[in-house]
Amino acid sequence: MCDKKNNVLFTDTGCFVLSLSIKLAYESQVLLKVPRKNNMYSIDMKNIVPKESLTCLVAKATLDESMLWHRRLGHVNFKTINKLVKDNLVKGLPIKHFENDQTCVACLKGKQHKASCKSKIQNSITQPLFMLHMDLFGPTFVSSLMNKKYCLVVTDDYSRFTWVFFLASKDETSGILKSFITQIENLVDKKVKIIRCDNGTEFKNRVMSEFCEKKGIKREFSVARTPQQNGVAERRNRTLIEAARTMLADSKLPTTFWAEAVNTACYVQNRVLVVKPHNKTPYELFRGRTPSLSFMRPFGCHVTILNTLDHLGKFDGKSDDGFFVGYSLNSKAFRVYNIRTRKVEENLHVRFLEDKPIIAGDGPKWLFDIDVLTKSMNYVPVVAGTNSNDFVGTKESIGAGHSSKEPGSSQDYILMPLWKDGSLFDSSSKNASNDEPQPSSDVENKNDEGVRKESGIDNQ
Structure with missing residues (x-):
């Protein structure tokens, strides 16, 4: 057929004998060109220069040869090995197609991973609650x-x-x-x-x-x-x-x-x-209906809550400050946190202050007020400065360096647990901060007696 100047096309479905007028449209479509000698089309695998999709024309390597090169190249993926051959990225590697028969036990031990759980392309459920x-x-x-x-x-x-x-x-x-x-x-x-x-x-x-x-x-x-x-x-x-x-x-x-x-x-x-x-x-x-979003507000924005629970006087404030924390599921009301009552309540009579800026450090007062924080934690603050005579004897016995502080120094807060039975601090110790500080000489003479009196040991 070729001697009669016809073109012959072999495909995966059959062989086609084309007319003489059929010619290649683009020379770039030629992936491999082999001369005819002695009525044979011989391919020399050693002299082939691989092009784009030449892998399909390359001879397959045996399983033993594939495993040998797989081990030589550090158990690299077979796709990587075939890519090296296809793109001619290395020298010395046989121009063959290497196949993986999944028999490398070392790869299974070192590379095995969890099976993938692919999501369904199309949902088969056609009704709610199924x-x-x-x-x-x-x-x-x-x-x-x-x-x-x-x-x-x-x-x-x-x-x-x-x-x-x-x-x-x-x-x-x-x-x-x-x-x-x-x-x-x-x-x-x-x-x-x-x-x-x-x-x-x-x-x-x-x-x-x-x-x-x-x-x-x-x-x-x-x-x-x-x-x-x-x-x-x-x-x-x-x-x-x-x-x-x-x-x-x-x-x-x-x-x-x-x-x-x-x-x-x-x-x-x-x-x-x-x-x-x-x-x-x-x-x-x-x-079964389109939702409405017109009533939605930013979470945590400042609000004023109309007080409809307490009996208010003529000139008492009518609203409390709070924060918006959600929507009611059982009624058309907003869930707001009332700062005065420290409770989450559902109320419809709410005025939102969305334009009020939120700056760093802004937020509920209990986060930044040390007195309110200690009260909520059931702790009692104890003043330990020079402007108070609480624990003054103990302070002098520890070190005289504290007495040299200036009267205008800031107060230090010490968190102590509040005992329910036999309170550690009586009312006299809390009011002692208003008294004048005693001279250091009197304190040194009455050190033990002052400690017992201030800590309430005598009462026990």
């Missing part, structure tokens, strides 16, 4: 305002709508889940069919087994020490925690407000995140 993902994080280092240390996060697989519950201990998980599932099934008029969680004892116990068996709910557990299989719940935990940490840093509120921040983050993200397969918010997918 599958619920849940996880529990905690204990936190700091308790919340309501003395909670754990947070239970429940996420609907279809809508990605999320609920959060705060617990003082893990034992409360079963009771909360039973109440939640019964309530949400009645609200949406659908049944929970599958629960996916980890192997924690808060989910894997007799109470939950009996409840799920009674309701006909299937439970799916992730493999031990494999949180990737519970990826929906784990990613939601990370999103909520990062959002709460950011809001606390922006509002300058202490860490004790972490539960309020997580609750607010969950409330907001249900209305603003977009679920990719449906291009809708979780609120719209679960509730």
